[in-house]
Amino acid sequence: MSPDRPSSPDVLAEPAHPLVRLAGLTHAHGRTPALRGVDLEVGAGTAVAVTGASGSGKSTLLHVAAGLLQPDAGSVQLLGHDLARLDDAERAQLRRRDVGIVLQYGQLVPDLPLLDGVALPLLLDGSALGPARDASRAALAGVGLADAEDAVPAELSGGQAQLAAVARALVAQPHLVLADEPVASLDPAGAALALDLLWGVVARGGALVLVTHDNVLAARCDREVRLAHGGVQHDLDLR
Ligand SMILES: Nc1ncnc2c1ncn2[C@@H]1O[C@H](COP(=O)(O)OP(=O)(O)O)[C@@H](O)[C@H]1O
Numbered sequence: 001m002s003p004d005r006p007s008s009p010d011v012l013a014e015p016a017h018p019l020v021r022l023a024g025l026t027h028a029h030g031r032t033p034a035l036r037g038v039d040l041e042v043g044a045g046t047a048v049a050v051t052g053a054s055g056s057g058k059s060t061l062l063h064v065a066a067g068l069l070q071p072d073a074g075s076v077q078l079l080g081h082d083l084a085r086l087d088d089a090e091r092a093q094l095r096r097r098d099v100g101i102v103l104q105y106g107q108l109v110p111d112l113p114l115l116d117g118v119a120l121p122l123l124l125d126g127s128a129l130g131p132a133r134d135a136s137r138a139a140l141a142g143v144g145l146a147d148a149e150d151a152v153p154a155e156l157s158g159g160q161a162q163l164a165a166v167a168r169a170l171v172a173q174p175h176l177v178l179a180d181e182p183v184a185s186l187d188p189a190g191a192a193l194a195l196d197l198l199w200g201v202v203a204r205g206g207a208l209v210l211v212t213h214d215n216v217l218a219a220r221c222d223r224e225v226r227l228a229h230g231g232v233q234h235d236l237d238l239r
Pocket residue numbers: 029030032033034052053054055056057058059060061
């Protein structure tokens with residue numbers, strides 16, 4: 001494994017270079033096909049909604065794009081890095097430093113108070129405790145959880161846990177965020193907070209891939225990629 005930080009800022013400097021490039025992605029869960037040759041490119045400063053019926057492959061696409069599941073065929077490039085060319089440790093490092101991931105379930109470490117749970121990507125990456133906790137406090141305050149830093153995940157409501165997952169995904173100020181229904185269990189005020197933060201990534205020249213079944217939220221994105229039966233049914237420019 002290379003000790004060097006994967007060099008992603010170069011990618012941002014070249015607007016034509018996509019932050020996400022998925023080509024021919026195919027994945028089956030056992031014998032259940034979930035993705036059947038998905039192509040998707042997402043450029044800097046772009047928010048893409050991934051929509052589709054339940055079971056159409058949205059979550060599988062997000063997990064494969066994040067490098068959390070291996071594709072059976074096809075390739076994933078994030079911020080110019082071909083995931084197949086990185087080892088597990090390098091993929092984990094790229095995620096911790098530059099790819100925020102918000103999953104639907106169980107992303108927080110059960111016994112860790114939120115302050116450290118949200119700081120974890122920084123701590124695992126070798127950041128000192130003080131600065132990591134400062135960044136975590138700022139991220140928690142950003143999602144309205146400043147008073148919950150001592151809570152462990154079991155003490156949180158579903159909505160609070162989702163906000164904490166957003167805080168953790170953003171704590172390292174990533175260029176790319178991959179989010180699976182990140183506001184599905186939030187009230188309107190919490191959803192507005194979380195969405196503003198996610199769109200902040202786009203405003204800073206990064207990219208957001210947002211899985212959602214909410215048409216209003218999808219319409220706020222720059223593009224909508226609709227999946228059906230594991231394939232791209234349409235890829236619409238909404239700007
Ligand atoms: N862990 C799993 N084991 C077996 N089948 C799965 C698993 N996860 C998803 N699937 C199947 O893969 C297909 C796509 O699922 P998923 O990606 O979760 O869709 P979506 O997020 O759009 O609802 C579905 O047929 C689903 O039943």
